Amino acid sequence: MSTDHxxxxxxxxxxxxxxxxxFFRKGVAAAAGVSAxxxxxxxxxxxxxxxxxxxxxxLRKHYKEMTPEEKNAVLARIAAAVEKRFGVRPSLLDPPPxxxxxxxxxxxxxxxxxxxxxxxxxxxxxxxxxxxEIQYIRVLKMEKGSIDVETSxxxxxxxxxxxxxxxxxxxxxxxxxxxxxVKVCPVEATWQEPDGVTVIDYDWCIGCRYCExxxxxWARRFNFAEPEIPAGELNPVMGLLSNRxxxxxxxxxxxxxxxxxxRGLMPACVEVCPTGSRKFGNVLDPDSExxxxxxxxxxxxxxxxxGTLPRFFYYFDERGSRYHEPIAPVRSEEPT
Amino acid sequence: MTANxxxxxxSAVASAASRGRFVPLVLLIxxxxxxxxPWEFTNPxxxxxxxxxxxxxxxxxxxxxLRPEIDLAGFTYHCSDCxxxxxxxxxxxxxxxxxxxxxxxxxxxxxxxxxHHLTNRDAxxxxxxxxxxxxxxxxxxxxxxxxxxxxxxxxxHGRTNGYWDASAGRRDRRKCIECHDPHVxxxxxxxxxxxxxxxxxxxxSPVDHHGGTPNPLRPPGRGAHAEPHLTPPPxxxxxxxxxxxxx
Numbered sequence: 001m002s003t004d005h006x007x008x009x010x011x012x013x014x015x016x017x018x019x020x021x022x023f024f025r026k027g028v029a030a031a032a033g034v035s036a037x038x039x040x041x042x043x044x045x046x047x048x049x050x051x052x053x054x055x056x057x058x059l060r061k062h063y064k065e066m067t068p069e070e071k072n073a074v075l076a077r078i079a080a081a082v083e084k085r086f087g088v089r090p091s092l093l094d095p096p097p098x099x100x101x102x103x104x105x106x107x108x109x110x111x112x113x114x115x116x117x118x119x120x121x122x123x124x125x126x127x128x129x130x131x132x133e134i135q136y137i138r139v140l141k142m143e144k145g146s147i148d149v150e151t152s153x154x155x156x157x158x159x160x161x162x163x164x165x166x167x168x169x170x171x172x173x174x175x176x177x178x179x180x181x182v183k184v185c186p187v188e189a190t191w192q193e194p195d196g197v198t199v200i201d202y203d204w205c206i207g208c209r210y211c212e213x214x215x216x217x218w219a220r221r222f223n224f225a226e227p228e229i230p231a232g233e234l235n236p237v238m239g240l241l242s243n244r245x246x247x248x249x250x251x252x253x254x255x256x257x258x259x260x261x262x263r264g265l266m267p268a269c270v271e272v273c274p275t276g277s278r279k280f281g282n283v284l285d286p287d288s289e290x291x292x293x294x295x296x297x298x299x300x301x302x303x304x305x306x307g308t309l310p311r312f313f314y315y316f317d318e319r320g321s322r323y324h325e326p327i328a329p330v331r332s333e334e335p336t
Numbered sequence: 337m338t339a340n341x342x343x344x345x346x347s348a349v350a351s352a353a354s355r356g357r358f359v360p361l362v363l364l365i366x367x368x369x370x371x372x373x374p375w376e377f378t379n380p381x382x383x384x385x386x387x388x389x390x391x392x393x394x395x396x397x398x399x400x401x402l403r404p405e406i407d408l409a410g411f412t413y414h415c416s417d418c419x420x421x422x423x424x425x426x427x428x429x430x431x432x433x434x435x436x437x438x439x440x441x442x443x444x445x446x447x448x449x450x451x452h453h454l455t456n457r458d459a460x461x462x463x464x465x466x467x468x469x470x471x472x473x474x475x476x477x478x479x480x481x482x483x484x485x486x487x488x489x490x491x492x493h494g495r496t497n498g499y500w501d502a503s504a505g506r507r508d509r510r511k512c513i514e515c516h517d518p519h520v521x522x523x524x525x526x527x528x529x530x531x532x533x534x535x536x537x538x539x540x541s542p543v544d545h546h547g548g549t550p551n552p553l554r555p556p557g558r559g560a561h562a563e564p565h566l567t568p569p570p571x572x573x574x575x576x577x578x579x580x581x582x583x
Contacts, residue, residue: 031360035367116529120391132381133533160525264504272394276495289491
């Protein structure tokens with residue numbers, strides 16, 4: 001085939017031959033190439049003004065490498081960007097980890113009624129995207145007598161909760177002591193803080209979602225689209241590593257409400273829990289609630305076999321302390 | 337290749353040439369069409385639904401007064417305002433003429449004076465007949481609910497609001513009756529807040545929209561398919577059950 005076209009016309013002079021067919025072929029190739037490039041570049045037309053980073057953003061250092069002055073400059077720049085976008089002047093801070101503090105969470109699954117108030121308090125506190133929806137907490141409805149998360153349901157919508165045949169197990173970031181999400185990050189955009197909280201530098205994240213795949217608890221969320229937060233619902237109290245508004249294409253996760261807990265406050269999910277199932281505190285303090293729970297209650301962790309050493313513990317009460325529940329009569333198995 | 341048919345060389349060349357002239361034109365039109373973007377990206381994310389205000393309200397389920405008071409006809413009375421004049425009715429026959437709105441479903445605890453003081457109605461009573469002030473109701477509950485009282489004292493039962501760090505600010509330990517009605521103690525059921533509707537989960541309705549292929553991870557009859565999902569929970573009329581003080 002490569003030599004057939006020579007028969008179509010007169011033989012051109014050697015070196016500068018350009019047959020009609022060859023011209024068309026090159027024209028076709030050039031037009032196809034141009035159109036392909038144009039089609040490939042067409043998403044650039046949809047760029048928003050904030051999509052292209054500024055020089056300062058582009059040359060920003062990693063969070064851990066920033067000097068205090070550089071960090072203040074970053075805080076001021078982000079605060080100005082938030083004010084420009086939402087019309088609210090945020091109090092954007094970066095509270096450092098406290099000395100002698102390791103945060104631990106405990107959740108009483110025999111008291112949780114599955115009302116999902118923690119889910120929505122978390123969304124409101126941490127400025128998560130409302131559309132597409134991002135929620136850090138999933139409340140799994142589990143069958144009583146099993147702990148099989150594969151058959152659990154987090155879309156339950158009965159008129160009232162709790163369902164008498166179920167118990168509820170909320171799952172969120174477990175702040176593992178050996179976090180697989182940190183291990184897989186190719187750019188070190190996520191790390192474990194000294195107080196045990198795994199955080200993300202949202203400006204350093206490249207959005208590869210390896211950490212989402214590595215997490216055994218599905219605790220990490222990806223911003224598939226520009227987060228949509230109603231301006232009136234923006235929480236103006238922000239932390240650089242926790243709840244400042246995220247950008248499209250970065251991961252985010254529960255940070256135990258760093259901007260609150262590093263000032264001594266409870267996380268938003270603890271504050272709102274109507275049953276008091278959620279417990280939070282400093283495990284290094286022997287008098288804290290979580291220390292008592294770890295020492296005296298029956299405690300387990302989810303997916304202990306994966307070896308991530310979570311800082312999130314589930315516990316439950318003795319049966320005799322649930323007076324309102326009928327205790328089934330014990331069958332006499334002994335032959336008389 | 338077809339243009340090189342040996343029987344009609346000239347016509348084949350001409351048709352190829354005329355056809356070839358249109359190829360760049362067609363491609364240019366295609367490029368322009370792509371540039372104009374006829375296939376707009378449609379966001380599969382569900383539009384944002386407003387968060388119900390009661391779902392993020394951290395106030396306790398109940399707001400008891402922790403005082404021996406009763407609101408009647410717009411006035412507030414001390415319990416002793418009446419009870420110092422009137423003797424208590426015999427309790428073996430519990431036919432109340434007053435306090436008929438109080439529903440007592442507290443297990444085997446069916447006697448008013450198990451908790452209320454027999455002579456001083458402005459106080460509660462302990463196991464030895466001594467008075468317990470109304471703002472210390474946990475001491476009354478502890479008479480029977482020992483393990484729960486132990487857990488409440490140590491913080492593993494009951495709500496804690498405020499600061500986890502006691503040196504940084506105030507920490508509120510919620511008392512028993514801020515969650516439990518002392519006359520009907522089980523924690524009241526409440527409507528759940530709206531469930532998740534995230535991108536990755538997709539449509540979770542029991543009706544399958546994907547060619548009738550059931551989700552292998554969700555066997556029918558269990559989990560997500562066990563109940564209808566797209567019916568939203570009925571909105572609570574006045575937020576979570578926030579009962580009036582009945583003591």
